[in-house]
Amino acid sequence: xxxxxxxxxxxxxxxxxxxxxxxxxxxxxxxxxxxxxxxxxxxxxxxxxxxxxxxxxxxxxxxxxxxxxxxxxxxxxxxxxxxxxxxxxxxxxxxxxxxxxxxxxxxxxxxxxxxxxxxxxxxxxxxxxxxxxxxxxxxxxxxxxxxxxxxxxxxxxxxxxxxxxxxxxxxxxxxxxxxxxxxxxxxxxxxxxxxxxxxxxxxxxxxxxxxxxxxxxxxxxxxxxxxxxxxxxxxxxxxxxxxxxxxxxxxxxxxxxxxxxxxxxxxxxxxxxxxxxxxxxxxxxxxxxxxxxxxxxxxxxx
Amino acid sequence: xxxxxxxxxxxxxxxxxxxxxxxxxxxxxxxxxxxxxxxxxxxxxxxxxxxxxxxxxxxxxxxxxxxxxxxxxxxxxxxxxxxxxxxxxxxxxxxxxxxxxxxxxxxxxxxxxxxxxxxxxxxxxxxxxxxxxxxxxxxxxxxxxxxxxxxxxxxxxxxxxxxxxxxxxxxxxxxxxxxxxxxxxxxxxxxxxxxxxxxxxxxxxxxxxxxxxxxxxxxxxxxxxxxxxxxxxxxxxxxxx
Numbered sequence: 001x002x003x004x005x006x007x008x009x010x011x012x013x014x015x016x017x018x019x020x021x022x023x024x025x026x027x028x029x030x031x032x033x034x035x036x037x038x039x040x041x042x043x044x045x046x047x048x049x050x051x052x053x054x055x056x057x058x059x060x061x062x063x064x065x066x067x068x069x070x071x072x073x074x075x076x077x078x079x080x081x082x083x084x085x086x087x088x089x090x091x092x093x094x095x096x097x098x099x100x101x102x103x104x105x106x107x108x109x110x111x112x113x114x115x116x117x118x119x120x121x122x123x124x125x126x127x128x129x130x131x132x133x134x135x136x137x138x139x140x141x142x143x144x145x146x147x148x149x150x151x152x153x154x155x156x157x158x159x160x161x162x163x164x165x166x167x168x169x170x171x172x173x174x175x176x177x178x179x180x181x182x183x184x185x186x187x188x189x190x191x192x193x194x195x196x197x198x199x200x201x202x203x204x205x206x207x208x209x210x211x212x213x214x215x216x217x218x219x220x221x222x223x224x225x226x227x228x229x230x231x232x233x234x235x236x237x238x239x240x241x242x243x244x245x246x247x248x249x250x251x252x253x254x255x256x257x258x259x260x261x262x263x264x265x266x267x268x269x270x271x272x273x274x275x276x277x278x279x280x281x282x283x284x285x286x287x288x289x290x291x292x293x294x295x296x297x298x299x300x301x302x
Numbered sequence: 303x304x305x306x307x308x309x310x311x312x313x314x315x316x317x318x319x320x321x322x323x324x325x326x327x328x329x330x331x332x333x334x335x336x337x338x339x340x341x342x343x344x345x346x347x348x349x350x351x352x353x354x355x356x357x358x359x360x361x362x363x364x365x366x367x368x369x370x371x372x373x374x375x376x377x378x379x380x381x382x383x384x385x386x387x388x389x390x391x392x393x394x395x396x397x398x399x400x401x402x403x404x405x406x407x408x409x410x411x412x413x414x415x416x417x418x419x420x421x422x423x424x425x426x427x428x429x430x431x432x433x434x435x436x437x438x439x440x441x442x443x444x445x446x447x448x449x450x451x452x453x454x455x456x457x458x459x460x461x462x463x464x465x466x467x468x469x470x471x472x473x474x475x476x477x478x479x480x481x482x483x484x485x486x487x488x489x490x491x492x493x494x495x496x497x498x499x500x501x502x503x504x505x506x507x508x509x510x511x512x513x514x515x516x517x518x519x520x521x522x523x524x525x526x527x528x529x530x531x532x533x534x535x536x537x538x539x540x541x542x543x
């Protein structure tokens with residue numbers, strides 16, 4: 001039976017994505033690496049500061065992995081949390097694993113330690129790109145309840161490959177933030193269908209910000225991660241040529257879809273005949289429609 | 303400081319830097335005589351909200367320098383209120399554009415370009431992390447405003463009384479806005495005042511530890527950010543459970 005990735009805890013996701021029983025945690029809860037800042041605000045701490053990091057195997061190959069826990073402060077990045085991510089990515093330079101897996105679930109920077117969190121995300125980004133330059137693929141998995149926003153939305157797009165479920169959300173500013181600043185007519189954060197088609201997995205996949213779309217099932221995420229170890233995208237070095245190509249693709253995206261007010265218009269622009277039907281399709285049918293559309297157009301996604 | 307006076311003070315000998323709306327782009331000369339060097343300049347003005355177009359334009363500027371002028375130093379000028387908070391930007395995947403900009407700055411550094419950033423106005427959260435924070439030398443003017451969120455808004459979101467936050471901000475650099483806090487935490491190398499031309503020349507000439515992210519060491523040495531260095535070391539070098 002499928003085990004929902006969306007509803008699972010960070011530890012359950014990690015246990016299910018890696019080979020059974022293979023996870024060995026770094027700085028585990030017993031070591032009490034907690035936030036030094038939250039107690040000053042009389043707030044509770046977590047013994048892992050909301051992120052599990054460690055080593056395991058994936059289909060028998062050594063990998064390093066991190067998993068953010070949305071149940072603790074929305075997976076937000078504080079000083080310790082960010083340093084765990086940074087240290088893990090730097091450890092990859094020493095251990096040279098087959099990949100680093102980042103199971104991302106985060107609202108972004110933790111406001112209670114905002115400056116430290118922001119710097120921590122920046123350090124994570126640099127360590128991530130160091131790992132990629134060293135030839136170690138870094139994969140993002142996104143499908144948790146909190147989504148992946150703020151600085152972690154940038155971290156996700158620094159990875160070689162993004163694996164998402166339809167339920168996953170990936171963006172910069174959360175819908176609530178935009179609604180607070182510009183009003184409900186700009187972005188109605190309670191309109192779930194609107195939120196999902198703006199920042200959800202299907203739209204991110206259609207635009208090419210996610211390269212794999214899987215059903216909400218831990219085993220499906222695992223299978224996609226195993227396949228990604230040898231995928232062409234994970235074998236592309238982080239280099240100038242890659243960025244020049246990405247620049248052209250992102251420029252083309254603005255030219256083609258910059259006037260669109262809604263994902264439905266973007267999907268129509270991609271050539272989907274019945275865009276209104278897309279949100280209702282299951283993952284396999286959705287993928288079939290997108291592949292058919294893009295094949296037909298001879299288009300490439302990035 | 304407005305961008306025109308900033309450029310005049312950085313480059314008193316003149317420059318070819320255009321300010322097109324909120325987008326800064328061009329080249330300038332630093333130093334004189336046989337030591338004169340051309341540098342590329344890009345960034346944002348007027349406390350810009352960085353949307354997909356502006357992030358893409360800045361990335362393009364960086365890529366043109368890297369492709370066309372290998373090794374040319376790069377100055378990033380930062381005045382931003384952060385990412386543009388619009389549904390359209392989210393729809394188009396603004397996080398991809400911001401990450402793209404960050405990656406372009408990063409690749410410039412890796413290919414041997416000296417990259418210096420200067421916050422001369424505001425530097426808020428995502429707008430800073432995607433650009434200036436990827437430089438290998440980060441500076442701010444004395445009166446620059448670096449922040450993730452102002453304290454009244456932080457109070458509303460966290461439900462912590464404003465007075466409490468204001469009190470704590472007196473003794474902790476960890477959450478409150480302020481350039482000094484970012485110095486203490488190691489994110490800024492130093493604050494600039496006085497002769498900006500000389501400060502820039504010194505920054506462009508300083509050290510050659512390019513590629514090493516020294517922010518944790520600096521934060522720990524300055525006493526503003528102690529946990530990050532120790533925790534990252536433990537995770538990198540520590541034993542497995």
